[in-house]
Amino acid sequence: MSRIADSKESPIDVTPILEVKDFHKAFGGLIAINRLSFKVNRGDILAIIGPNGAGKTTLFNMINRFQPASGGEILFEGQSIKELSPARVAALGIARTFQILQLFSNMSVVENVMVGRHLRSKGGMLATGLRLPFTRREERNVFDAAMSKLTMMDLKEEAFSSPLSLPYGRQKTLEMARALATEPKLLLLDEPAGGLSTLEIEQLAQLIKGIRDGGITILLVEHRMELVMGIADRVIVLNYGSKIGEGTPAEIQSNEEVISAYLGEEF
Amino acid sequence: MKNRKGLSKVLFFLLLVGLLLTPCGTAFSQPPYKIGYTNCHSGWLGFMGSAWRDGFLLGVEEINAAGGINGHKLNVVLYDDESDVAKGVLAFKKLIDTDKVLMITGQNQSGVAIACAPIAEQSKVPYLGIGASRWIVAKPGKWQLPADPTEVFDYVAKFRVDAQTHVEAMYAFAKKRLGVKKFAWVNSSTAFGMNCKEIMQATYKLAGLELSAMEEYGTNDSDMTSQLTRIKAKDFDAIIIYSSDPAGALVYKQAREMGITKPIIADAPMVATPILKTLGQYLEGLYVCVHAPDVPDLNLLPKNVQPMVPVINKVRKGVMEKYNHRADWINAYGYDGARMVADALRRAAPDPTKLEEARAKIRQALMSTKGFVGAYAMGDVTATHELRVPVVMIRLGKGQKFELAE
Amino acid sequence: MSMYDQLLQFLIAGISIGSIYAVMGLGFMIVYSVTRVMNFAQGEFAMLGGMLSTVFYAKGLPLSFSILCAVLITTAFGMFLHRAVIYPIRTAPVFTLVLVTFGASIAIRGISLIIWGTDFRILPPFSKLGAIHLAQAVINIQALWVIGTTLLMAIVLFLFFEYTVPGKAFRASSINALGASLMGIKTERMGSIAFGLAAGLGALAGAVVTPMMTTSSEIGLGLAIKGFIAAIIGGLNRIEGIIVGGLTLGILEAFGAGLIHSGFKDVIPLLIFLVVLNFRRGGLLGDAEAGKI
C-alpha cells in the first residue's frame, strides 16, 4: 500500500505500464470479459481475484494474445498490442506463467530456462548449424544466464534433471524462472499459489516481492487470499467478467459488494 | 523349380547322389553357364514379366534337357525388380558383381532397362533387352529415330518390339480394310505408350490419316469414361488403343458399354493370356496387331514367317504341358529369349572360368546373330543391335476365336 | 455429343468412382475413430474382397454367395489384423501404428501375389441389362450397383451408430476411450469390431467394382491413398462428410480428366484441396479436431 504513496511523489511512475480499456470477450452467448478497464502501474503488484469462471485466465490469454479480444483496446507502455502475435508481445517484455503447468518435459530443467533466453540470444539455423564462433559464445552466455536464474530460484542442484522429477511447487518456481529468463518488464502470474501448502505460499510471497523489487511489474491472478492480501499493492475483483471492486487489499476486504459476491466464501 | 516335380523318382535319386558326390552337382560334363535374368514379376507390369519368365524358363529347361550347350548346363539367376528403378539397378549389379553371370537378359519396364543399359556397357556384360522402350540400345543423349548405328551401346542388344512397325501396320489396315479417314488415339501414360504416341504423331500424316482425338490414361486407372466421352464428342471412323497393360482392355470394354460402335484397333498386349482369360469375353470384335504365335491357324501366316511355325508349335506344346494354358506371344517371346541366349553361347563357346573373355566373346556372338528363327522374332540382329519381330492383324471373334483380318 | 451430355457423363463417372473412394474413406474413419490409427491396409481389404469373390465364383458358387463369403472372410481377417498386429502396440506413437498398417498392407499384397499371382480378375455384371441412356450420356448398370451399395452402407452405418446399443458403445469409445472403459465397454473389442467393420465394407466395395474395373493383387495401395484423402477431406468424424469427401474427389478427378487433361487426373483434386484445406482446417465438413493426431 505504501507504494501508491511513493508513486504519487515521483510523477514518472504513474504512467501505467499496461492499460486495458473497455476490454470485451464473448464466447458465443457467454460473456467472459465484460467491458473491463484497468491500469497497471510500473513497479506495482496488481492482483486480480475472483471466483473460478470469473474470466481471470481468459484475461491473461487476451493480454498476451493467445485469444483475440472481441472489443476494446490494450496498451503496453503506451503502444497498442491488440494486433500483435504472442511472440511479439513477449519480445516487447511481457512474460507469463500458466495455471496448468506448461514445462517442456522433453528438456532438462536448465534447458527449460535456456529456452527462456531465446529472445535474448542470436543465431539462426544456418549460423548455429555451421557453429559460427559467435553462436558458441551465445550458447555459453545463455547457459550462464540460465544457471544464474536457477541459482536465484535455488534450483541449481536439479539443473540437469528432468522438470517432471521436481515436486509440484518447484515446477511452478521453474516456470517462473523460465519466464524471468526473458527479462520481462511485466510478469503475468496465473494462480502461482494454486496447489501450494501454506508454508510454500510464504516462500512464494517472498519470491514475488523479490522479483518486484528487482524492478519487474507483476500482474497476478489468484484466489488464494493469504497470498494476495500479503503482497498486492492493489486488487481488482472480477465476477462473471465484470469488475466489481478495485483498491488496496484493505479497501477490498471492507467492500460490501465484494464480500457478498466472493470473499464471504473465503473468510 | 516347377520342373523338379516332373522328374521321375529314379532321376531325382540319381540327381541327389550326384549332388552328394560331385561339387558341381549336375550330370553335365562341363561347368555350367551362369546367366542372369531380372524382370518385374510384381508391380503394374508384373503380369507381362511373369509370362515372359514362364516362356524363358521353359526354353532353358528344353535346352538343359537336350544336354545343355556344348555340355554346359544353363544356370539362371533370377530376380524381381518389382518395377522399381532402385531395386532394378541393385538386382542388375548383383547379377554382374556377386553372381558373376556371363550375360543378362530381361526387364520390360523402360525406366529400369534404361537405367541398366549403361551399367551393362560400363561393366562390359552383354545385355539382351526385351520389351521396354527402343531407346535402351542407344547411347544416352543420342535418342532419335532411326537409331544411329554408330551411337548404340556395344553390349546392349534388343528384340525390336518396334512401335513404328506396329503403328504402320495398324494405319495400313485401318485405311485399306476399314476405310478409315479420321481416327482417335488412346495410349497409356507409360514410357512405352508415350513413345508410341510420339511415333504416331510423327507418322499419321504420311499415312494419309487425320487425327481427331488424342487421350491417355494412367496404368492404375480403372475408369476411362472421361477420356472416352471426349473422344465420343469428336468425329472419327476408328479408335486406336496403344497400351501395354490390362487398362487398355478396359478402354475397349467401356467404349463398347458407352455405345461406341466404330471399329477399334489395339496392340498385341491385348491378346496376352491373362488379359484374354479375364476380359476376352468383352473384347469381341477388337482388331489386334499381333505377333505370329497369336495367329491360331499358322498356315495362314505370310510366307516370310512360315519358318517360325515349327518353333511356335513347340512353344504351344511346351506351355500347355508345363503351365497348361494357351501360349501367348509373351511366352513365345521369353522362349525366344532363352534360345537367343543359347544360340549366342553356342557360337561363342566361352570358357565360363575366364569371365572377362567369355563376356566379350558372347557379346561378339550375340551381335552377329544371323538368320535366327524363333517363335516370336526372326532374322538377323541389325546394325542397331535389334532383332525384327513380324506382326499380323487379327480380329477377336466370338468365344475368343481369332480370325486373321488380312 | 453436346457439352451438356459430356458434363453429365463426367458426373456419372465421377460419382461411381467417387463412391468407392467414399467407402474406403468410411473404412479409414471407422478405424480411426476408435483406435486413432490411419489404417493404410484399408485398400487391401478391397483387394481381398474382389479377389476372394472371383476365386469363389470361379469355384462355381453363385455370385451373391461368393461375395458374401468374401466379405465375411475379409471381416474376420480385419479383426484378426487388429488383434494380432495393432492391439499389442496400441500405446506406441501414432506414427509407428500407421507404419505398422503400411507393413500389413505390404504383407497382404505379398500373400496375395503368392496365392493368386499378378493376374487380374473380373466378375460378371450383377444385372444382365447393359446400360441406361440419358440423352447422349450412358450409365453403366454396374455403376448404379456401386453407387447404390455405397449409399446403403452409409445408411446402415448411420443407423448402427445412432440407434443400436453396440453402435452407441462404439461411439462412446470413439469419443473417449477411458470413459468408455469405465462404462465397462471393452475398447479392445471395439477396436476389433472397427477393423472388422472397415474390412467388411472395403471387401464389399472391392467386390462390387470388380465387374466394372477388374481387380488384382496390386490395387490396394492406390485405393488406400484415395480413401485416405477422401477421409481427411470429409473430416474424419462424420459419415456424410466422408461420403461428400469421396464423391468430391471422384467428381473432380473425372472433370479434371475430361475438361483439362487426363494426365493431370490425380493432381487437379489435390491442388483444389490444398487451397480448400487452408480455409477449412477440419476438412470440408469436419471440425478442427479432426486435424489433430
Added chain:
Amino acid sequence: MENINRPRYASLALFVIIVIVIPIVIKSPYLITIGIFIGLYALISLGLSLLMGYAGQVSMGQSAFYGIGAYVSAILTMKCGVNPWLAMILAALFSTLMAGLLGMVVLRLEGHLLAVATLALCIVFYTIFAQWKSMTGGVDGMPGIPKLSIGGLTLTRDFHYYYLIWAFVTVILVFSFNVVDSRVGRALRSIHHFLGGSEMAAKSLGISPMKYKIQVFMLSAAYASFAGSLYVHWLSLVTPSSFGFLTSIYPLIIVTLGGQGSLWGAIIGAAVFFIVAEGFRALVPILKPGTSGEYEILAWGLMIILVMQFLPRGLVSIPDILKEKKTKG
C-alpha cells in the same frame, strides 16, 4: 554443456571410420551400390528426422524435393551447360525456396491434414516430372547426365560416389547436430507437442512456431535436394519413376524404424532398411528356388510389423531396452 556433447564426437569419429573402411574391406560394386542408396536415403531421412522428431511435423512429400533436386540438376547441366556443382547448389536453393513457399501453405495444417497436404506435394510434383515432356523428358526422363568431377578427377566409379555421398551425409549430420544443440534446436523441441513440448509456452517466451516449422521444412528440402542431385549424377539418368509415392514412404519407414527424435536413427534406419531388403533378395531364392518378388514383399511387410511391435521406439531404443533388462535381472 560441452560434456553433454562429448560422447557425440566419439560416435561421430567411429561413424566416419566405419564409412571410410567399408569400401576398402568389401570391393563388390554391388555392395557399394547398396551403400550409395543407404547414403542417399540417409540424407533425405535426416531432414525428415529433424522435421518429425524435433519439430513434430509429418511430411509425406519429401520425394518432391528429392525430385526437384534431381531434375533441376539434370536440366541445368544438360540444357544450360551449368557446372554440376553450381547446379547442385542452385537446385538446393530452389527446393529450399519452394519448401518455404509451400510450407507457408501446408504447415498451417496439423496432423493428418498436414500429412495429406504433403502427400499432395508428392503426387503433384511426380505428375509435373512425368508430364512436362519438353522440360523433363516425360516418363522416359533424361539420360546422359554428366558425371561430377573434383579438380581433374571425373567421378565415374561407384566407390567415388559412395565416398562423395557419405561425405555429404557426414557434413549434414554434423550440421544437424549443431542445429539440434543450439537455441534453434531448443526452440524446435519446445514446439514439439507430441514429445513434451508446448506451443503455448514457446509462444509466451517469444518463439514463433510457424517460423521454425517453415525453417526446418526448408532445411529438410535442402537435404533431400542434395540427395536428388547426387543421385542423378551417379546414375547419369533421371526418370520420374524414382520419385513416386514409395520414395516418400521409405524415409518415413526409415525414420520410424531407426527411432524418431534421434538423428542417428535416420542413418541406422536407412542402413537396416536396405540391408534387410537386399538380404531378402539373396535369401529367398535359396529358401525357395524359382520364386521371386512376392516372397520378398511378404517378408518385407512382416519385418516392418515385427520391428514396430517389438521396438516401437525404433532401433536406437535397443540400448535403453537392454539397460532396463539389466536393471530388472
